[in-house]
Amino acid sequence: MNRSSDIVVAGGGPAGCCAALGLQQLGYRVLLLATPRPWPSCEGFSARALQGLRQAGLPSAVACASAASPRCATWNGTSNDANSEHLVLREALDQALLSDVSSAGVEIVAGQLGSIHAPEGGGCELRVRLARGGNTALACKFLIDARGRAATGGGNRLRGPESVSLVQVRQGRPGAGSSYLCSLPSGWAWLARTDGGRLFLQLTISAEDGALPPRKDLDSWFNDLLQPNQDLLDRIAGTSPTGPVFARGSTSILRDELVTGAVLRVGDAAMAVDPLSGNGVFQALSSALAAPAVVNTLLQYPDDRPVAEAFYRQRVEHLFLRFARTGRDFYRLEQRWPQEPFWRQRRDWPDDEPSHSDIPPRFLGLQAGTVLDGDRIRAAAVAVTSDQPLGVWHVAGIRLAPLLENLPDTTEARRQALLDRIKQTVSEPQKAQLVRAWLQRYGLL
Ligand SMILES: Cc1cc2nc3c(=O)[nH]c(=O)nc-3n(C[C@H](O)[C@H](O)[C@H](O)COP(=O)(O)OP(=O)(O)OC[C@H]3O[C@@H](n4cnc5c(N)ncnc54)[C@H](O)[C@@H]3O)c2cc1C
Structure with a gap:
């Protein structure tokens, strides 16, 4: 295979699929490079994340979300069960996203983007590792980088305290879905229980100064970190891990180079937010929904390039800061462990400006x-x-x-x-x- 498309989208998550669909609807020939996430995950979606998927024209993806289930939170010693969220198994969601874009006529190639070369005359030449084996070359007028946190380069305009989320998948008895958020001296935990009795226990901690132990000690270290919260231990009692604990980077990052030549970054590849916000997918869709008009301006109205770049940069940065400040205010509410590095590092980042709601x-x-x-x-x-x-x-x-x-x-x-x-x-x-x-x-x- 050695061929060209108008646009190549690298990454088949929410942002990549949303941008691919929008560009295809503008009349571009779009090829989407998809490689599945290599780990199991469950995420909590807000109603507005589902609204974003609906607006993007991704109905099968919307259908993957469970009905809203109760979300109980224990923070600074106070419990609150007024909130709810939609639990989503990402494996099913990511497949549904691909099925939505494929039904709309976007070509999907199972493979991984390797290198990107931007020749002087414009466009991009890409090296791709195919899932079925072997490499190929693709040429395109424009590349959308939607590889999530795996996207390379781009520099950092803003980077929050280094964070890592440790995830343990457990199995218990089937029952009603629910989620639970709690703070711990070392960070915070989120526990999602799906209808099928699968539990996803996620512990977000500081990753500064090589905080993690060697791989072989990770499971027992993880269990030790949970001990201060008896409520959490009660909630996982009678369930067992189905595999080893694994780590996902979860530092907040706003990339510096959002548009360079014939490449635009969308979703987590542009800005990845603290998972505490529970709004990662909403943010990813926000940039992806704007991307088609930005790319169309760059390709069809090149004189307006500065305007399109400014529009995109301002919106991505604004949204990132808005959620970062809201997150900071939520971290400030937890006051029981002011000297613990995790809480100290997050109280004052990104700045002291009021958050949107104030x-x-x-x-x-x-x-x-x-x-x-x-x-x-x-x-x-x-x-x-x-x-x-x-x-x-x-x-x-x-x-x-x-x-x-x-x-x-x-x-x-x-x-x-x-x-x-x-x-x-x-x-x-x-x-x-x-x-x-x-x-x-x-x-x-
Ligand atoms: C620990 C943790 C918990 C989270 N919990 C939530 C939550 O509860 N609610 C919420 O809304 N958000 C949550 N998020 C955030 C959410 O996962 C992301 O914001 C969202 O998935 C971003 O969408 P995306 O399409 O930009 O990237 P992704 O969903 O990450 O998709 C990127 C895709 O690109 C693929 N890819 C990677 N490299 C290549 C390559 N070289 N070539 C081709 N494809 C490639 C990946 O396999 C993946 O399919 C969480 C994030 C973390 C880290």
Whole structure:
């Protein structure tokens, strides 16, 4: 095999499949290189991660998620069972993702991306190790790097405290699915019990200073770390491990080079977040949903390359920081072991800026920004608010800039001008209502 495609997507996880589908829908010939995850895993998805999969057109993947099951958390000595999550077995999810993209017409090749060469004339030449054996060469106009945390290069723009998640799979009796999150002096544990009685026990600890013992001692070391939490021990009583403990890197990483030449990184290859957020898949889909318009702009409107790059970089960075700060605030809530390295390292990272949820909504002004307009990225005036620092372009399809420019200074005159402008420009009552609600939220009406 020695051939070319418009776009090659390397990696068949949520981000790769979502980006492949979006590009194929824009009319590109897409080839997806898939190699399965080599370890078993269960993850908890939020409702918005499922919404992202639905929005991306991945219905079989959505169907893999179990119904919402209760999630109990014990943090700083206090228990809370108000939350829920959808447990997903990743092996089944990853197969469903491939089946969704294949039914949509994306070609799938079972293999692993090896080297990437970017010739002067543009595009990429790739070396691929085929799953059935042997190597091949592929050429493409553009490469989407969706290899998750396995993606090489890219540098680090931001990197959190070094973390590792140790995972033990256990078997117990079948029963209702549930999950449990708890803090420990050395880190935090997440226990997922699937309907079939399979348990996934994941312990996230510091990986600074070579904290891990030799491989042969890992299982007993892991068991020792669980001992301070009797509740956790009670929950795994009567179940047995089905294999050895294995380690997954889980450091938060924001890559520096998100777009280089004819390569764009999506999902965890662009930013990998702390698994504590439970939002890894949501984040991965956020970048992958934006990727088709970014790539389309780079290929079809090369003069707009700086705008497309800025759009992508700002969004990825913004989302990464938002979740990193929310995570920091959650780590701060646990105050029982302030001197333990794990908790000390996470209290102040990434910075001391308030997290998204702390900021009261306020309109800050109009600004030149970058927006996603159909299948491309362009420059446009946006309304910047305290909680949307990248700006809002339109509400219900009504552009905000024409409504908000050159407003009078006094409150009553401004209010009247806004109401007049809405009346003149928005004919549909429902849209007018949504615009008024947005203006009210930001104190403009
Ligand atoms: C310990 C841990 C627990 C987590 N728990 C949760 C959770 O509960 N909820 C949640 O939402 N998120 C969770 N996440 C995050 C979630 O797994 C990721 O954010 C999400 O899977 C990222 O999607 P992706 O498509 O970018 O990458 P991945 O899902 O990692 O997919 C990348 C794909 O690329 C393949 N690949 C690798 N190298 C190559 C290559 N050379 N060539 C071709 N293919 C390649 C891989 O096999 C894989 O199939 C967790 C992460 C960790 C580390």
